[in-house]
Amino acid sequence: MTEQPWQVHFKIYRQRSGQKPYIQTLTLAVDPDEYILDAIERIWANHDRTLTYRHACHHSTCGACGMRVNGCEKLACITTIRSVTQNGGNLRIDPLRNFPVVSDLVVDMGDFFLRMNKSGFDSVALSEAACLPYEKPKILMDQAEQVTERLVDCIECGLCISACPAANTDKEYVGPAVLASIQFMYAQNPSQELIDQADHHSGLWRCHSAYECTQVCPSGVDPAWRIMDMRKKVLTDRIKSIFRPRSQEKKNA
Amino acid sequence: MPNQPEANNWPRWFDPRSRSLGTFGFILNRVTALGLTLYLLMHLVALGQLxxxxxxxxxxxxxxxxxxxxxGELLVIAAGVIHGLNGIRIALNSFGIGVRRQRSTFIALMAVSVLVIAFFAYKMFSEG
Structure with a gap:
């Protein structure tokens, strides 16, 4: 630690299943450069063993510790206290929005994971395919001859769904992460099934271009770009179908 | 169950706290759309006077x-200009155009809106 500890007032959302939520307040001396997850773990270890939260890898790979920190979606394991508050300041911790609260900071992401599965999301892909088209790293250009694979960017943390205003009011909305996954899978292996998952009222067309998904994504997935790219594909196809001869259409069908 | 998506969560649409510039665009589009719809109703009532x-x-x-x-008329002009220009940005983005520059496009278009609104305000209030 390079400076004196900070006094930070934690205000944590607490809710047992089926009970009324309340805010638990406690003041903690913290190292400003420690991560929020470290402080939460200390609260659990030293102050309140009933606090529930999710965590696993502690290095932004598992996506388990997504929560709202002072109103903004963050991965608690990579967010330093210094970046979100100040000495003597408040730190409000809430569960992600748009997911049912199971307990305290733990939300039920079951439906989201099922939707990701339905899109055929594969967490490993060829390095070239795993990149966004506008950011092909130079190293890939240099090693064009080599075939390499890597983990894709989306860690299924759900931050984008929590931040999305459209997901706020529509239970049926497919959501930014899943739409991004559909675009990602479609780019590798186009299929009508993927189009059908995205091209409907609660899919691509529910997005209202607030771009919050891209803003909060801790992993550089850029779901908003992917949604717009998928829209472009669907719109282009629709426009082309207007000029396509009917005989061709029947043949395609 | 609380915290789930619900239709009656709509007031959150208008809460810009901890959100980015994109949400301001989202809010502006909704507020101006509601304002223009209200104006249309008032306009029809006014024509009914005939x-x-x-x-x-x-x-x-x-x-x-x-x-x-x-x-009020100036507000209608402002709503029309903001909603129209912001709508163009969103329509272009939906065709994959300028998605990565949507922030700067939004700032530029809102700057244009301010100039247009200031021009109309000057015209309307200086000429009696």
């Missing part, structure tokens, strides 16, 4: 020459 005869219509026209109504 059916009551010339005197009723003239009386109504005299009323809307009030500076308060002028301010």
């Amino acid at each position: 059916a009551k005869g010339a005197d009723a219509y003239d009386g109504f026209i005299a009323l809307v020459k009030n500076p308060l109504f002028k301010l």
Whole structure:
């Protein structure tokens, strides 16, 4: 630690299943450069063993510790206290929005994971395919001859769904992460099934271009770009179908 | 269950706390759309005065020459300009155009909106 500890007032959302939520307040001396997850773990270890939260890898790979920190979606394991508050300041911790609260900071992401599965999301892909088209790293250009694979960017943390205003009011909305996954899978292996998952009222067309998904994504997935790219594909196809001869259409069908 | 997506969560649409510039664009589009819809209704009611005869219509026209109504008219122009320009940005983005520059496009278009609104304000209030 390079400076004196900070006094930070934690205000944590607490809710047992089926009970009324309340805010638990406690003041903690913290190292400003420690991560929020470290402080939460200390609260659990030293102050309140009933606090529930999710965590696993502690290095932004598992996506388990997504929560709202002072109103903004963050991965608690990579967010330093210094970046979100100040000495003597408040730190409000809430569960992600748009997911049912199971307990305290733990939300039920079951439906989201099922939707990701339905899109055929594969967490490993060829390095070239795993990149966004506008950011092909130079190293890939240099090693064009080599075939390499890597983990894709989306860690299924759900931050984008929590931040999305459209997901706020529509239970049926497919959501930014899943739409991004559909675009990602479609780019590798186009299929009508993927189009059908995205091209409907609660899919691509529910997005209202607030771009919050891209803003909060801790992993550089850029779901908003992917949604717009998928829209472009669907719109282009629709426009082309207007000029396509009917005989061709029947043949395609 | 609380915290789930619900139709009655809509007031959150208008809460910009801890959100980015994109949400301001989202909010502006909703507020201006509601304002323009309200104006359309008022406009239809005003035109309905015609059916009551010339005197009723003239009386109504005299009323809307009030500076308060002028301010209302300026708000309608502002809503039209903001909603229209922001709508162009969103439509272009939906065709995959300028998605990565949507922030700077939004700032530029809102700057244009301010200039257009200032021009109309000057015209409307300086010429009596």
